[in-house]
Amino acid sequence: MGAVPSTPSLSGARPQDTAGYLIGSFVGEKSFPIGSDFWQKLLELPLNLHWPTHRVHEACKLFAQNNCNTRHLAKILIHLSWCLQECVSNSGALSEVYAKAVNAVYISSIFLKYLIENAQSNSIEEFHLSLNESEPAPNSFKTDQNIESLVMHNVLNFIGSVEVSPNTYLLHQELLNFMLVAMSTQLLYGPAPGPTDMNPFIDAAMAQESSLVRLVVRRLLLNYIIRPHIPFNSASYPVFSGGSQPGVLQRVSSAAATFVLLPFNYLVSSTGDGPRNPLADISLHVLLILNYYRKSVVGDESLTDRSDDIATSDSLSKGKTYFSDNPYCKALENARDIEFDRVDIEGNAHSGSHVRLPFASLFDTLGMCLADETAVLLLYTLVHGNSDFLEYVLVRTDLDTLLMPILETLYNASKRTSNHIYILLIILLILSQDSSFNASIHKMVLPSIPWYQEHLLHRTSLGSLMVIILIRTVKYNLSKLRDLYLHTTCLATLANMAPHFHHLSAYASQRLVSLFYMLSRKYNKLAERIDDKMGKSGSFGQDSLAEDLSAELHIYTDFLRIVLEILNAILTYALPRNPEVIYAIMHRQEVFEPFKNHPRFSELIENIYMVLDFFNSRIDSQTHDGEWSVEKVLQLIIMNCRSWRVEGMKMFTQLHFSYEQESHPEEFFTPYIWRVALAHRGLSFNPSAINLFPVDLPIEASSRFALNFKDINMLML
DSSP, rough: OOOSSSSSTTOOOHHHHHHHHHHHHHSSSSOTTTTTTHHHOOOOOOOOOOOHHHHHHHHHHHHHHHHHOOOOHHHHHHHHHHHHEEEHHHOOOHHHHHHHHHHHHHHHHHHHHHHHHHSSSSSSGGOOOOOOTOOOOTTTTTSOOOOOHHHHHHHHHHHHHHHOTTTTHHHHHHHHHHHHGGGGGGGSSSOOOOOOOOHHHHHHHHHHHHHHHHHHHHHHHHHHHHHHOTTTTTOOOOGGGGGGSOOGGGGOOGGGGHHHHOOOOHHHSSSSSSSSHHHHHHHHHHHHHHHHHOEHHHHHHHHOOSTTSOOOOSSSSTEEEOOOOHHHHHHTTOOEESSSSSSOOOOOBBBOOOOEEEEEEHHHHHHHHHTSSSHHHHHHHHEEEEEEEEHHHHHHOOEEEEEEEEHHHHGGGGGGOHHHHHHHHHHHHHHHSSSSHHHHTTOEEEOOOOOOOOSSEEEEHHHHHHHHHHHHHHIIIIIIOOOHHHHHHHHHHHHHHHGGGOOOOOHHHHEEEEEEHHHHHHHHHHHHHHHHHHHHHSOOOOOOOHHHHHHHHHHHHHHHHHHHHHHHHHHHHSSGHHHHHHHHHTGGGGGGGGGGTTTTTTTHHEEEEEEEEHHHHHHHSSOSSSOHHHHHHHHHHHHHTTTOOOOTSSOOOOOOOOOOOOOHHHHHHHHHHHHHHHHHOOOOOOGGGGGGOOOOOOGGGGGGGOTTTTTTOOOOO
């Protein structure tokens, strides 16, 4: 199959024969020099023919066998770099140059992906990303230069330097697809980065100049914010023109979308699935993968982790290794609002050293897209890592833009992944660390919440709704997920909010007291199981079951204490403003009785009963004919709130919980981001090659991980 003439001829040949001949030469045994006109003819092909899956797979296998001798992967990557250089240097480049670049990046992606998912070792040599020493090359090309660095520099330079326009949209899209493929080497390794992991392309991306990194981060975020669309039916967009030169998209059938990621009908028809945009989506996936990448480097004993925000610097937690700096993470953390002058209020000139973004547009875009996990990951990344963006969010007066989609997603927790729910709760915890946030959410009154089905919520404050949803999440977690971290995060957020409660609604107040009752039932059941075990054996014992029960009982003791401290914070700091909370406690006061003498709870319960005694005595002293109505009791509570004095209560240190990211977040985020990227982008990848996470997909999603090139139609021999 590889026995082909050195100079293919196009004259007199049918298009199919020409295409088959050139592709056959590309994957065959014969090596074409980097300067051969073969490469120009290959990249100028109108790739508009479709071939069955088995022939694509056959071509890839043949390419993998011959690439060690032909070095055709390295050569097509070099030609891709040259095409991109021409596109960048000549802003008015001809459409043929862009078409060649698209063809080069598309062909590179197909065969590079096959090599990655069928890699047999941790050696970069397996990709043969170099030219043979005897290879004739143009004088301007240094045969010993690092090809993965060359191609990544030019890919990133195009993405960061060239505006998205009708002429460049498709090339931007294909280059981001290429980056996703090139970075998929991460899938081959476990979640904990090791010094032997081979990620040549993403390592090359990390080595770029900080100025280029900032341009790339800015462009990826602007793609996400602006969400550009292809202007269809436009003669100025050559790849879609219907003239004698078929557009490059014509080579892609609908089935090819599993790899190309750009199905034509997806771009022109509305799916009704929110404001999805292919360029915006893949831009965000690429950005998140870059942001959370950590390269493990072997170092001396004295070296410390150089990522101050990621891990402790006192010692090396992973032997003699450290993580090199991630410039994309740093650029995102230091991004600034474009609305502010380059000289800040202290007179410090920034001189273009920061990524500058329209925070207002970013805020609004996130608010539209928070049903999507990648948007949630971006919001988390920004509010946790970028203090300027967090401050911007906290001063917005329309916090419902972000909070309402977050709360609605939590309400529908059963339809979401546990990771999705966990990240949303962490975002709420981070926001609740700010007292102004806790105060402002009670000032916004929502006329109705149509998606909340259990109870009619009319003119409920945003703060009350947040309390209701957090408690509902605890209840759901208690019955379904049973994740102690979710419990802790929900309760920590409520504890931060408690001193700032203002006119908490009746329903939210009832749910708060019910939360104590719900956790107390779980606590009592655990205590009974321990008592039964002690009664049968005469002692508690030291077996694993006994240890597990004891540990769980201790955890629920802590949970109950937090809820009691939440109630105490309301009664101590916000009692006059929350008569509905007092009413709810009075209505269910019997739930506190069993814990009055508990050594961990007695002092907190004592404060609650001091409030109960005060208001019970006021009601008892009133002469009243007939039964007390809710309205009359509540009116009496409001009246007596004015005479309540807090002096007699025992004062406790006000709880304040802060979120701290794990010392090695990449072990959670890298697998999570790749799971989401593979599912959302429809990128098929050999499941047997994935070591980053267990491949245990549900049946309906398993086809997305179809074996090599399933359902891909591509031009072949």
